[in-house]
Amino acid sequence: xxxxxxxxxxxxxxxxxxxxxxxxxxxxxxxxxxxxxxxxxxxxxxxxxxxxxxxxxxxxxxxxxxxxxxxxxxxxxxxxxxxxxxxxxxxxxxxxxxxxxxxxxxxxxxxxxxxxxxxxxxxxxxxxxxxxxxxxxxxxxxxxxxxxxxxxxxxxxxxxxxxxxxxxxxxxxxxxxxxxxxxxxxxxxxxxxxxxxxxxxxxxxxxxxxxxxxxxxxxxxxxxxxxxxxxxxxxxxxxxxxxxxxxxxxxxxxxxxxxxxxxxxxxxxxxxxxxxxxxxxxxxxxx
Amino acid sequence: xxxxxxxxxxxxxxxxxxxxxxxxxxxxxxxxxxxxxxxxxxxxxxxxxxxxxxxxxxxxxxxxxxxxxxxxxxxxxxxxxxxxxxxxxxxxxxxxxxxxxxxxxxxxxxxxxxxxxxxxxxxxxxxxxxxxxxxxxxxxxxxxxxxxxxxxxxxxxxxxxxxxxxxxxxxxxxxxxxxxxxxxxxxxxxxxxxxxxxxxxxxxxxxxxxxxxxxxxxxxxxxxxxxxxxxxxxxxxxxxxxxxxxxxxxxxxxxxxxxxxxxxxxxxxxxxxxxxxxxxxxxxxxxxxxxxxxxxxxxxxxxxxxxxxxxxxxxxxxxxxxxxxxxxxxxxxxxxxxxxxxxx
Numbered sequence: 001x002x003x004x005x006x007x008x009x010x011x012x013x014x015x016x017x018x019x020x021x022x023x024x025x026x027x028x029x030x031x032x033x034x035x036x037x038x039x040x041x042x043x044x045x046x047x048x049x050x051x052x053x054x055x056x057x058x059x060x061x062x063x064x065x066x067x068x069x070x071x072x073x074x075x076x077x078x079x080x081x082x083x084x085x086x087x088x089x090x091x092x093x094x095x096x097x098x099x100x101x102x103x104x105x106x107x108x109x110x111x112x113x114x115x116x117x118x119x120x121x122x123x124x125x126x127x128x129x130x131x132x133x134x135x136x137x138x139x140x141x142x143x144x145x146x147x148x149x150x151x152x153x154x155x156x157x158x159x160x161x162x163x164x165x166x167x168x169x170x171x172x173x174x175x176x177x178x179x180x181x182x183x184x185x186x187x188x189x190x191x192x193x194x195x196x197x198x199x200x201x202x203x204x205x206x207x208x209x210x211x212x213x214x215x216x217x218x219x220x221x222x223x224x225x226x227x228x229x230x231x232x233x234x235x236x237x238x239x240x241x242x243x244x245x246x247x248x249x250x251x252x253x254x255x256x257x258x259x260x261x262x263x264x265x266x267x268x269x270x271x272x273x274x275x276x277x278x279x280x281x282x283x284x285x286x287x
Numbered sequence: 288x289x290x291x292x293x294x295x296x297x298x299x300x301x302x303x304x305x306x307x308x309x310x311x312x313x314x315x316x317x318x319x320x321x322x323x324x325x326x327x328x329x330x331x332x333x334x335x336x337x338x339x340x341x342x343x344x345x346x347x348x349x350x351x352x353x354x355x356x357x358x359x360x361x362x363x364x365x366x367x368x369x370x371x372x373x374x375x376x377x378x379x380x381x382x383x384x385x386x387x388x389x390x391x392x393x394x395x396x397x398x399x400x401x402x403x404x405x406x407x408x409x410x411x412x413x414x415x416x417x418x419x420x421x422x423x424x425x426x427x428x429x430x431x432x433x434x435x436x437x438x439x440x441x442x443x444x445x446x447x448x449x450x451x452x453x454x455x456x457x458x459x460x461x462x463x464x465x466x467x468x469x470x471x472x473x474x475x476x477x478x479x480x481x482x483x484x485x486x487x488x489x490x491x492x493x494x495x496x497x498x499x500x501x502x503x504x505x506x507x508x509x510x511x512x513x514x515x516x517x518x519x520x521x522x523x524x525x526x527x528x529x530x531x532x533x534x535x536x537x538x539x540x541x542x543x544x545x546x547x548x549x550x551x552x553x554x555x556x557x558x559x560x561x562x563x564x565x566x567x568x569x570x571x572x573x574x575x576x577x578x579x580x581x582x583x584x585x586x587x588x589x590x591x592x593x594x595x596x597x598x599x600x601x602x603x604x605x606x607x608x609x610x611x612x613x614x615x616x617x618x619x620x621x622x623x624x625x626x627x628x629x630x631x
Binding site: 090094096100101102103109111218219226260267268271 | 396403577
């Protein structure tokens with residue numbers, strides 16, 4: 001039973017990072033109709049920026065995370081402006097392919113700057129914590145709490161601010177939003193900035209626990225896409241629920257069945273859901 | 288159109304064919320010859336992706352995985368079951384098509400980029416299985432020592448052995464020509480028009496009575512059979528394979544070849560599959576960093592030249608023709624107006 005709860009907690013931790021990655025991705029997908037495959041490489045880039053700040057410039061963990069988030073927000077704005085904005089009115093596969101190009105570029109860029117070998121960020125909070133009989137580390141606990149805080153802040157931003165309202169309006173109807181005077185270009189920039197910052201937060205928080213490597217973004221982004229499809233495209237609660245479900249499936253499957261195939265469960269779950277409900281768990285019917 | 292007319296209209300393609308057939312006479316060095324042979328294999332694979340993506344409009348991104356299924360099928364059948372290569376190759380195609388059916392039926396429920404993402408996820412599943420099923424696939428070490436295609440005995444002449452590069456080259460070239468022929472027949476048939484109708488507007492296609500689900504599945508099956516065969520050729524030419532033959536990077540490279548060469552054309556995929564690997568080999572000194580060039584190149588092409596080099600050439604030709612037709616029309620109008628003047 002102890003093992004079970006241990007796995008559940010690991011599932012929650014994994015789910016928290018997936019949620020942060022998937023939220024940014026679902027915002028971009030739902031609002032701009034761009035399936036940004038390079039999102040995983042933004043995640044990876046962020047991990048390396050945090051690594052450099054901590055290891056080479058000996059900046060504290062939290063300031064490093066913050067700088068990384070801001071940097072990635074700026075990178076996101078640039079990407080939107082120079083890669084995805086010119087492709088806005090083309091068929092949806094074209095932005096996807098541009099994203100693949102971006103992915104190839106970013107991955108190689110990181111290899112050029114930091115080398116192909118994996119790196120490790122020293123764990124700022126290695127202390128063990130005993131939580132209702134489950135032993136874990138402080139860092140893992142921080143990941144879970146930080147994810148909840150960030151998700152809450154994002155929800156507040158979207159529901160309570162004017163900027164958030166314009167984002168929602170653009171998601172519902174781009175032309176309608178433009179018609180009532182919303183600057184959709186600015187909404188696009190802000191959305192990409194948020195997505196970049198969330199990816200940076202996820203990567204920076206989890207980097208001290210796992211190794212960082214140039215290929216580390218490929219699987220999380222694919223899982224994030226699986227989560228989005230699971231939860232229903234454009235649905236924020238769907239993405240959050242999907243992320244935790246996936247984290248749990250992976251953790252329990254990896255713990256009880258076989259760790260080598262843990263990546264398969266995620267995509268297997270996706271297949272199962274799609275076979276039953278092609279619009280995802282929380283998705284609206286197509287129109 | 289007599290034979291002469293055919294030669295006149297297709298002289299460029301015929302010239303390329305003659306050059307391709309004569310290539311071994313130039314005694315290219317082993318290394319470059321290998322690059323050319325592998326490019327031929329990529330051409331076959333890219334043509335197959337073109338059928339499902341370019342003509343049917345379904346971005347099936349598990350294509351790298353199907354390629355891997357074909358490669359592993361040939362490798363395992365010839366190595367472990369000692370099956371003849373000539374039987375193993377079509378079997379590889381059939382297996383890839385079957386896997387495609389298993390994946391295709393649930394993913395066809397999705398549309399547009401959801402289909403793309405869904406199929407990509409399936410591709411990762413296949414890659415993970417290839418890397419972890421030690422007993423069957425040899426894990427990440429892969430399969431080594433895949434035998435050359437069995438020699439074909441020809442009565443009176445002897446045996447055609449495929450242990451040398453020249454015969455391997457002709458083998459792949461012939462299969463590429465067959466693929467090209469099949470693609471040509473499909474694209475200009477009623478079935479092909481059905482595929483293109485689905486690509487252009489799926490709802491409208493369904494409304495005019497095209498069974499979209501069955502047609503998409505048919506296109507996927509044909510496409511997968513061909514990519515499976517390409518994978519099989521890849522395995523036998525390299526003589527060893529690892530899970531990287533099923534990696535999604537293969538899909539991305541095929542996409543790159545297809546888009547840069549020209550999507551939804553027959554010459555484009557071959558152009559892309561030849562030009563890019565050759566350029567990459569020439570850029571050996573930056574080989575590790577070539578994606579620094581290719582990534583942005585892909586973005587620029589998709590923004591400014593979404594139909595690739597072939598699309599650009601077709602546009603150019605159209606413009607030139609329009610220009611001349613306009614001039615001709617102008618001249619005709621001038622003549623006509625002159626005649627009217629005379630009539631009055």
